Amino acid sequence: MSEEDPILSELASKKKKKKKKIPFELDSLETGAAEGSAPAEAPSDTPVKADKENKEPADDETLDLELAGKKKRKKKFLDMAKLDAALPEVDPSNQGTNEGSALTEDAPPEDDLLDFNLTHTKKKKKKKKDIDEELEGGKMDKSEDADNELTNKSTWFGDDRDYTYDELLKRVFNIMHEKNPDMALGKKQKFVMRPPHVVRIGTKKTSFANFTEVCKILHRQPKHLLDFLLAELGTSGSVDGNSQLIIKGRFQQKQIEIVLRRYIKEYVTCHTCRSPNTILQKDTRIFFLQCEDCGSRCSVASIKSGFQVRSFNSCGRTFSYLNISYRPSQENELQSERKQRESVFMVEGLAGVQRVTQDLIYSISIISQKLKGKFSFSLDLIKDK
Amino acid sequence: MSIQNLTTFDPFADANKGADEGVQDGFVHIRIQQRNGRKTLTTVQGLSAEYDLKKIVRACKKEFACNGTVIEHPEYGEVLQLQGDQRENICQWLTRCGLAKSDQLKVHGF
Numbered sequence: 001m002s003e004e005d006p007i008l009s010e011l012a013s014k015k016k017k018k019k020k021k022i023p024f025e026l027d028s029l030e031t032g033a034a035e036g037s038a039p040a041e042a043p044s045d046t047p048v049k050a051d052k053e054n055k056e057p058a059d060d061e062t063l064d065l066e067l068a069g070k071k072k073r074k075k076k077f078l079d080m081a082k083l084d085a086a087l088p089e090v091d092p093s094n095q096g097t098n099e100g101s102a103l104t105e106d107a108p109p110e111d112d113l114l115d116f117n118l119t120h121t122k123k124k125k126k127k128k129k130d131i132d133e134e135l136e137g138g139k140m141d142k143s144e145d146a147d148n149e150l151t152n153k154s155t156w157f158g159d160d161r162d163y164t165y166d167e168l169l170k171r172v173f174n175i176m177h178e179k180n181p182d183m184a185l186g187k188k189q190k191f192v193m194r195p196p197h198v199v200r201i202g203t204k205k206t207s208f209a210n211f212t213e214v215c216k217i218l219h220r221q222p223k224h225l226l227d228f229l230l231a232e233l234g235t236s237g238s239v240d241g242n243s244q245l246i247i248k249g250r251f252q253q254k255q256i257e258i259v260l261r262r263y264i265k266e267y268v269t270c271h272t273c274r275s276p277n278t279i280l281q282k283d284t285r286i287f288f289l290q291c292e293d294c295g296s297r298c299s300v301a302s303i304k305s306g307f308q309v310r311s312f313n314s315c316g317r318t319f320s321y322l323n324i325s326y327r328p329s330q331e332n333e334l335q336s337e338r339k340q341r342e343s344v345f346m347v348e349g350l351a352g353v354q355r356v357t358q359d360l361i362y363s364i365s366i367i368s369q370k371l372k373g374k375f376s377f378s379l380d381l382i383k384d385k
Numbered sequence: 386m387s388i389q390n391l392t393t394f395d396p397f398a399d400a401n402k403g404a405d406e407g408v409q410d411g412f413v414h415i416r417i418q419q420r421n422g423r424k425t426l427t428t429v430q431g432l433s434a435e436y437d438l439k440k441i442v443r444a445c446k447k448e449f450a451c452n453g454t455v456i457e458h459p460e461y462g463e464v465l466q467l468q469g470d471q472r473e474n475i476c477q478w479l480t481r482c483g484l485a486k487s488d489q490l491k492v493h494g495f
Binding site for chain 2: 256309
């Protein structure tokens with residue numbers, strides 16, 4: 001069977017094309033088919049087919065062979081019941097056309113033939129493949145497919161007719177499905193994001209607890225995400241000692257999620273193929289998004305905080321203020337100027353003091369990084385300002 | 386009948402126009418900022434300088450029943466500032482009045 005398959009498929013394709021060319025005329029169809037199939041088909045006979053031939057009342061040799069070829073194809077691609085039902089109907093019509101009589105029988109079989117043609121053209125490739133896979137192992141299968149491809153191509157090359165749009169479309173889709181079987185069903189791996197874990201700290205601040213985790217999932221620098229979040233929310237904030245983000249202002253998880261979604265859309269997913277497998281690079285002040293999957297590269301908008309209203313720093317309630325001030329170790333006269341300029345932590349109540357110490361340590365570390373150890377620090381707790 | 390090829394073409398016409406119009410990249414940025422408590426501020430930055438922002442703010446105040454001002458900023462030009470969360474309102478209003486197209490608007494914040 002396996003040796004015969006390429007020949008058969010070639011024949012089939014030839015037949016199919018011929019039939020397509022001249023769709024609705026039975027006579028021309030018959031003649032064309034007979035011409036195409038008569039010489040080549042003789043060697044590809046099988047015992048089963050021979051049996052069938054014996055059953056049929058055969059009058060024309062070539063016609064019968066052609067029919068047999070059809071039979072075989074039908075047997076392969078359609079179920080047996082259909083085949084049996086179809087054959088007697090086809091045969092009389094052939095005889096009729098040959099003898100030039102039996103006009104009454106002409107119409108229904110024509111329909112049948114057309115029907116079959118349609119089914120053939122539509123299901124040909126897929127069904128063929130299925131059967132092949134059932135019949136043989138992987139390697140044989142592959143070689144067969146390659147053969148099919150070759151024969152198909154050769155027929156495509158040989159013909160200089162106008163291809164219909166449908167044919168070309170089908171061809172393209174077949175090739176696509178063959179090349180990458182994963183996308184056959186249009187399924188894409190979904191990008192799973194862990195929801196941000198947002199907790200209110202006191203009344204004024206919000207903690208984004210799994211901030212660094214989210215950064216890791218997105219493969220982005222925490223600083224970049226931090227910049228974006230703060231610019232979008234129009235507030236200030238910093239990363240805590242235990243890797244959580246403290247944002248000034250009240251925010252709910254939903255709101256953070258919306259902003260995060262916007263970030264992913266703009267800075268994580270590829271703008272061309274939407275895959276999240278991307279790298280953010282900085283080239284001469286502009287960020288570029290390079291996709292790992294499709295290889296596209298495009299620039300992304302820079303993060304700008306834009307206009308900010310800064311008028312509501314102190315909030316007039318009774319808080320314990322913790323003032324972190326720093327002074328330059330050599331120039332003492334600058335101390336008074338600089339004193340008020342560093343960040344002021346607001347803590348509500350006394351319970352916050354412990355939390356402050358953590359914040360404090362972290363902020364000191366930041367400041368010391370910024371100033372590179374040129375300055376010494378002093379911390380003082382001011383109550384009820 | 387004039388021949389189109391021979392007419393002079395100023396390649397910098399667009400560039401000059403672009404510099405005048407808006408602050409950057411033709412977008413109108415609408416932002417929200419939290420104040421104390423539940424209070425918020427909405428800022429509209431990047432409206433074309435052709436328009437009289439004072440008149441716009443007057444109309445907005447009346448329309449949304451809120452207060453608002455125009456702030457001069459050295460970098461961002463004139464910025465419209467409205468009290469409360471007016472992002473939805475201002476978006477609709479700007480498109481309805483034809484001051485900006487909906488694809489020019491860029492809403493920031495949560």
